[in-house]
Amino acid sequence: MINVNELKFDEKGLIPAVVVDAKSKKVLTVAYMNKESLEISIAEKKTCFFSRSRQQLWRKGETSGNYQHIVEIKTDCDRDALTVLVNKDGPACHLGTDSCFNDIVFEDEYIEEFSLESLYSLLVGRKEQLPEGSYTTYLFQKGIDKILKKVGEESTEVIIAGKANDKAETIYEIADLAYHVMVLMVEMGISVDDIKNELASRHVIDHKVKQEKMTK
Numbered sequence: 598m599i600n601v602n603e604l605k606f607d608e609k610g611l612i613p614a615v616v617v618d619a620k621s622k623k624v625l626t627v628a629y630m631n632k633e634s635l636e637i638s639i640a641e642k643k644t645c646f647f648s649r650s651r652q653q654l655w656r657k658g659e660t661s662g663n664y665q666h667i668v669e670i671k672t673d674c675d676r677d678a679l680t681v682l683v684n685k686d687g688p689a690c691h692l693g694t695d696s697c698f699n700d701i702v703f704e705d706e707y708i709e710e711f712s713l714e715s716l717y718s719l720l721v722g723r724k725e726q727l728p729e730g731s732y733t734t735y736l737f738q739k740g741i742d743k744i745l746k747k748v749g750e751e752s753t754e755v756i757i758a759g760k761a762n763d764k765a766e767t768i769y770e771i772a773d774l775a776y777h778v779m780v781l782m783v784e785m786g787i788s789v790d791d792i793k794n795e796l797a798s799r800h801v802i803d804h805k806v807k808q809e810k811m812t813k
Contacts (some may be wrong), residue, residue: 601635605677611647614679616689618696619668620793621714625689626697628657630679635670642667644681663687713779713789720783736780744784747777 606612611629618625628646630638634654637645644657644665658664665683672679690697723733736744751774758766782788 599672599676601632601639603676604632604635604672604679605675606632607677609649611649612677612679614644614646614681616644616665616681616683618689619682619684620790621712623696623714624698625665625683625685625695635679638667638681639670644683658686661687663689665689716776717779717783717789720779724783733780736777737784741781741784744777744781748774748781751777 604612610631612631612635614628614630616625616628617623628644629649630645631647631654634645634647637654637656641656644667646655646657647653648655664686665681666686667681667683669682670679671682688695690699720733723731724737727734727737736747751770754770755767755774758770782792
């Protein structure tokens with residue numbers, strides 16, 4: 598365990614802190630800490646930074662409610678930079694976006710990284726723009742009854758494929774079901790984080806139940 602006194606703060610007494618979402622591993626923001634704000638962050642288990650423009654400490658979330666709960670803080674090999682792994686209560690950026698890093702400077706057109714978050718963002722875009730000829734547009738225009746009907750149909754297809762012990766077909770049908778469930782999520786304003794948080798809470802409960810059984 599590294600002591601705070603072993604860190605190398607710059608000539609202004611600051612050290613850069615790269616804040617990362619503990620669940621998605623997405624970079625949320627880059628801010629600065631001084632020794633005092635770092636010690637406050639550790640003591641309160643919430644991010645506290647030093648504002649270079651205002652020349653004062655500021656606790657993330659104290660006005661917006663978008664607190665960042667610290668899971669882990671690491672330093673690099675030179676001890677002059679930090680990564681702060683957090684669970685966030687809301688958007689990290691003051692513009693209201695999930696991350697401060699949204700504007701692409703360069704992107705390799707041959708590499709397209711898939712994630713549930715990127716699919717969700719795509720579906721949100723479809724709902725907002727309703728591009729003509731899109732199946733997703735068709736679902737949103739038809740409304741929740743149509744979306745729910747498709748979720749039911751795809752659930753049945755998963756059951757049929759699973760019952761037949763057809764792995765490839767089951768994978769295909771689960772993918773169809775996942776897509777339609779995410780369309781439902783967007784329609785109802787349910788985020789990927791909402792689902793992750795619910796699953797995480799169940800994991801904690803399950804872990805406690807296992808511990809209780811082991812002690813009996």
